[in-house]
Amino acid sequence: MEDIVLIKKCLNGQKDAFEFLVKKYKNLVYSIALNTLVNKNDAADVTQEVFLKAWANLSSYNPEFTFKTWIAKITVNHCINLNYKSRRITAWDDEEMEKLTTDEDDPEKAALDTERRNDIINAINSLPEKYRIIVQLYHQHSLSYEEICNITGYPMSIVKNRLYRARKMLAKSLTTYSEEAVNKGEKAWIADEPGI
Amino acid sequence: MDCRRAWDLMMKSFDKEISKPHENELNTHINECGSCKAMFNKLTETFDFMETSVRQAPADIEKRVMTKLDSVKQKRDFLMPYVICNLIVFTVIVAYWLDNLLRIGIFVFAKDVCNNILAAYNTSVTIFATYRNFFNTYFIRPTINTAVIAGAIYGFLSIASFLQKMRRRYVS
Numbered sequence: 001m002e003d004i005v006l007i008k009k010c011l012n013g014q015k016d017a018f019e020f021l022v023k024k025y026k027n028l029v030y031s032i033a034l035n036t037l038v039n040k041n042d043a044a045d046v047t048q049e050v051f052l053k054a055w056a057n058l059s060s061y062n063p064e065f066t067f068k069t070w071i072a073k074i075t076v077n078h079c080i081n082l083n084y085k086s087r088r089i090t091a092w093d094d095e096e097m098e099k100l101t102t103d104e105d106d107p108e109k110a111a112l113d114t115e116r117r118n119d120i121i122n123a124i125n126s127l128p129e130k131y132r133i134i135v136q137l138y139h140q141h142s143l144s145y146e147e148i149c150n151i152t153g154y155p156m157s158i159v160k161n162r163l164y165r166a167r168k169m170l171a172k173s174l175t176t177y178s179e180e181a182v183n184k185g186e187k188a189w190i191a192d193e194p195g196i
Numbered sequence: 197m198d199c200r201r202a203w204d205l206m207m208k209s210f211d212k213e214i215s216k217p218h219e220n221e222l223n224t225h226i227n228e229c230g231s232c233k234a235m236f237n238k239l240t241e242t243f244d245f246m247e248t249s250v251r252q253a254p255a256d257i258e259k260r261v262m263t264k265l266d267s268v269k270q271k272r273d274f275l276m277p278y279v280i281c282n283l284i285v286f287t288v289i290v291a292y293w294l295d296n297l298l299r300i301g302i303f304v305f306a307k308d309v310c311n312n313i314l315a316a317y318n319t320s321v322t323i324f325a326t327y328r329n330f331f332n333t334y335f336i337r338p339t340i341n342t343a344v345i346a347g348a349i350y351g352f353l354s355i356a357s358f359l360q361k362m363r364r365r366y367v368s
Contacts, residue, residue: 015265023259030253044254051261052268059270120242140246164207167239174238
C-alpha cells in the first residue's frame with residue numbers, strides 16, 4: 001500500500017496503518033540513528049521516539065515530499081538535538097561486523113572479507129561527522145542530493161561539496177600510493193583541500 | 197587522460213551520472229593506471245558494502261511504538277485558516293445580530309473608533325442596510341429573519357471551508 005494512503009488512514013485514527021509505516025521505515029530510522037550520533041542501545045530508543053514524534057505531527061506532513069525524506073529529516077534533527085555525541089561508540093561495532101561476515105563455508109575467505117570490511121568500516125568511522133552523515137545518507141540509504149538537502153537543511157552546494165570531500169577522504173584512507181607517485185605530484189590533488 | 201580527470205569521472209560514476217563515452221574514457225584510464233584502478237575498486241567496494249549493510253532495527257520496535265501510541269495525542273492544526281475565517285464570519289454575524297436586536301450601536305461605535313477602516317465599514321453598512329431594508333419591507337420580523345439568514349450564511353461558509361480543508365488534506 002502506498003505511503004500516502006497509509007498516512008490518510010493514520011490521520012483518520014487508524015493506528016494499525018501506522019504499524020505498516022513503522023515496519024517499512026524502522027531500519028532506515030534505526031540506521032541513521034546508529035550511524036549519526038548514538039550508540040546501539042540509544043538507537044532503539046531514538047527509533048521509537050522518532051516514530052512517536054512522527055505520529056504526533058502527522059497532520060503537518062507535506063505530501064510534496066516522500067515519507068522517507070520526512071521521517072529521515074525528523075531522525076537527523078532528533079539525533080542532533082539529543083546531543084548524544086559523547087556517548088557514541090562507533091558506527092559499526094564488532095557484533096555487527098560478525099553478522100556481516102557472509103562466507104561461512106570458506107573461513108580463509110571470510111577472514112579476508114572481515115579484514116577488508118574492517119578497513120572500510122574504520123575509514124567510514126574516521127570521517128568527521130558532518131561528512132559521514134552525508135555519505136551515509138547518499139550511499140547507504142540511497143537518498144538523492146535533493147532529498148539530503150531537505151533532510152539536513154543544507155544547500156545543494158554544501159551537500160555536493162561534502163560528499164565529494166568525504167569520498168576523497170575515503171579514497172585517501174583506503175588506498176596507499178607509492179611515495180614516488182605522490183612526490184611526482186601525480187596524486188597531489190587527493191590531498192585535503194579546504195572544504196565547507 | 198590524467199588521474200585528476202579520472203577522479204572527476206569516478207565521481208560522476210558514483211553519482212550514476214556518467215555518460216557512455218566518459219565511462220569508456222574512465223575504463224581505458226583505469227586499465228592503464230594501477231593506482232586509479234585500486235582506488236576505484238576500493239571505493240566501489242566501499243559503497244557497495246554500505247548499500248548492503250543497512251542495519252536491522254530490533255524486532256520489537258513495532259510493538260514498542262504501537263504500545264506507546266495510545267499515550268501520544270495527534271496534534272491538530274487548530275489555527276487552520278478555515279477556523280480563523282469561521283471565527284471572523286461568526287463574530288461579525290453575531291455582532292450585527294446583537295446590534296440589530298438590542299440597538300446597542302456596535303457598528304456605529306466601531307465607526308467612531310476605527311476611522312482607518314471606515315471605507316470597509318461603509319461598504320459593509322451599505323450591504324447590511326440594503327439587506328435590512330429588504331427584510332423590513334418584505335417580512336414582519338426582520339431581526340429573527342436576519343439571524344436565520346446569517347446562520348445559513350455561516351453554515352454555508354463553514355461547510356465550504358471544511359470541504360476546502362478536506363480537499364487540502366486528502367487531495368495531494
